[in-house]
Amino acid sequence: MSASILPQQAAEGLCALSATEAVELLKKREASPLDFVDAAIARIEAIDPVVNALPLRRFEAARDAARRFPKPDDRLAAMPGYLAGLPIAVKDYNDLAGVATTYGSPIFSNNIAQVSDLTVANLERQGAIALAKSNVPEFAGANTFNTVFGATRNPWDTRLSVGGSSGGSAAALASGMVWLATGNDLGGSLRIPASYCGIVGMRPSVGRVPRPVSAVQYDPLWVEGPMGRTVADVALMLDAQAHFDARDPLSWPRPAVPFADAVRRPRAPRRVGFTPNLGLGQVERQVVRLCEQAALRFAVHGAQIDDGCPDFAGGIEAFQTLRANLVAAVRGPLLDTARERICPEIIWNIEKGLQQSGADVARAERVRGELFNRVSAFFGTYDILACPTVAVAPFPVEQRYPRAIDDTPLDSYIHWMYLTFVLTLTGCPVISIPAGFTDDGRPVGLQLMGRPRGDFELIAAAHLLEETLAVSPLPARSTPQTAA
Numbered sequence: 001m002s003a004s005i006l007p008q009q010a011a012e013g014l015c016a017l018s019a020t021e022a023v024e025l026l027k028k029r030e031a032s033p034l035d036f037v038d039a040a041i042a043r044i045e046a047i048d049p050v051v052n053a054l055p056l057r058r059f060e061a062a063r064d065a066a067r068r069f070p071k072p073d074d075r076l077a078a079m080p081g082y083l084a085g086l087p088i089a090v091k092d093y094n095d096l097a098g099v100a101t102t103y104g105s106p107i108f109s110n111n112i113a114q115v116s117d118l119t120v121a122n123l124e125r126q127g128a129i130a131l132a133k134s135n136v137p138e139f140a141g142a143n144t145f146n147t148v149f150g151a152t153r154n155p156w157d158t159r160l161s162v163g164g165s166s167g168g169s170a171a172a173l174a175s176g177m178v179w180l181a182t183g184n185d186l187g188g189s190l191r192i193p194a195s196y197c198g199i200v201g202m203r204p205s206v207g208r209v210p211r212p213v214s215a216v217q218y219d220p221l222w223v224e225g226p227m228g229r230t231v232a233d234v235a236l237m238l239d240a241q242a243h244f245d246a247r248d249p250l251s252w253p254r255p256a257v258p259f260a261d262a263v264r265r266p267r268a269p270r271r272v273g274f275t276p277n278l279g280l281g282q283v284e285r286q287v288v289r290l291c292e293q294a295a296l297r298f299a300v301h302g303a304q305i306d307d308g309c310p311d312f313a314g315g316i317e318a319f320q321t322l323r324a325n326l327v328a329a330v331r332g333p334l335l336d337t338a339r340e341r342i343c344p345e346i347i348w349n350i351e352k353g354l355q356q357s358g359a360d361v362a363r364a365e366r367v368r369g370e371l372f373n374r375v376s377a378f379f380g381t382y383d384i385l386a387c388p389t390v391a392v393a394p395f396p397v398e399q400r401y402p403r404a405i406d407d408t409p410l411d412s413y414i415h416w417m418y419l420t421f422v423l424t425l426t427g428c429p430v431i432s433i434p435a436g437f438t439d440d441g442r443p444v445g446l447q448l449m450g451r452p453r454g455d456f457e458l459i460a461a462a463h464l465l466e467e468t469l470a471v472s473p474l475p476a477r478s479t480p481q482t483a484a
Helices: 006-016 021-026 033-051 060-066 118-125 165-176 190-196 229-243 259-265 283-302 316-332 333-339 343-354 358-378 413-422 456-469
Strands: 086-091 127-136 180-185 199-202 223-228 271-274 304-306 382-388 430-437 444-448
Touching: 006 033, 006 259, 021 033, 021 086, 021 199, 021 229, 033 086, 033 127, 033 165, 033 199, 060 430, 086 165, 086 316, 118 127, 118 180, 118 333, 127 165, 127 180, 127 430, 165 180, 165 223, 180 199, 190 199, 190 413, 190 430, 190 444, 199 229, 199 456, 223 229, 229 259, 229 430, 259 456, 271 283, 283 304, 283 382, 283 413, 283 444, 283 456, 316 358, 316 413, 333 343, 358 456, 413 430, 430 456, 444 456
Parallel strands: 086 127, 086 180, 271 304, 271 382
Antiparallel strands: 180 223, 199 223, 199 430, 382 444, 430 444
């Protein structure tokens, strides 16, 4: 039985707080970690039967951790990113001790982690309490469904996809079940679900957050990063995540100035380039309209906004090649042992990686380097590049992936994600913030990219624009409904 002393109404109020507000209450001892754990559990039990965001739970272990949580002292309270006993969700691509890491695959449905991975263990040291694991696509993808736990549904309209692959984390945040959640990003897995669920997801600079130990530690395409309901919450979580760890050869030291200071004392960008499509493809008209209107609001803060954009020519093909190479390196051995248990999209990607030539990979690497040089030159005169996060608004959850954009057929199951994955190639920090809603109420996100290693300045710009746009971060304080 719970030892929480908060009445039900007060517990519901805790769930509506931002992570930043929640941590302040915890530091001041105006509420306890157990109060927050119990409030989250009640919310999950009420909401998740509809949304299906958090299928792997450790409620009693979280309660035990909350009861044992040390009382905050001045030293801990002053530490950047200290979470003070706040419950979080952990993505099911990360190891959490005592809980299965399934990767959304029946092959790993009984794969119980013995210890928490580097990313999760660091958050626990920073005062997070892991409450549950969030649903994911099988191995990779941008629609969160699998044969182990089923589909996660969008809190804004349960007929819609939440995107992916951090879809369960985004849905849990949007429906008020947790305050922060982990995510990782290869082709847009932090940014796409943030856009589709009306929350904030940030792909930090490569090396900003040390990653779990893997066989591909030198690959710069994938990063770990924060997800929250607001930019301030994402800054708080990034402060908890950012540090040097020798087990990740790409990681670099914690910054001297906390990212939370970018929110407390933000500086506006001087010049912003907005592009509807990076010069590469189709984008739904409503998406373009909403994102352009949102980007133009930077003018409130004195910024100049124009149509400046680097040349991203060749980026789509380069990413497809490098991603396939990575997927083949990580999952290729499964083709020999469990091919019949792997979803067709992943089989296609593994085979693409195994069949492409060294010349293909060399060409992609060359394109990536040339693209970065053009992006670096762009940031000599611009502070921010803005564009839609996703080329299409949220689509039906039963649809595996969009096959066309405004009647233009797409070439592959990831081609509709090009706005995020082409930016991945640069290694620059990118954040998605809510831009507004389509005429039928579907969330749309605006993607902002900062200069190389410009995470601090990017957070400041995103916070200023978020406050100006004032898009609600919490759609459903009761059970999410299917739209009429």
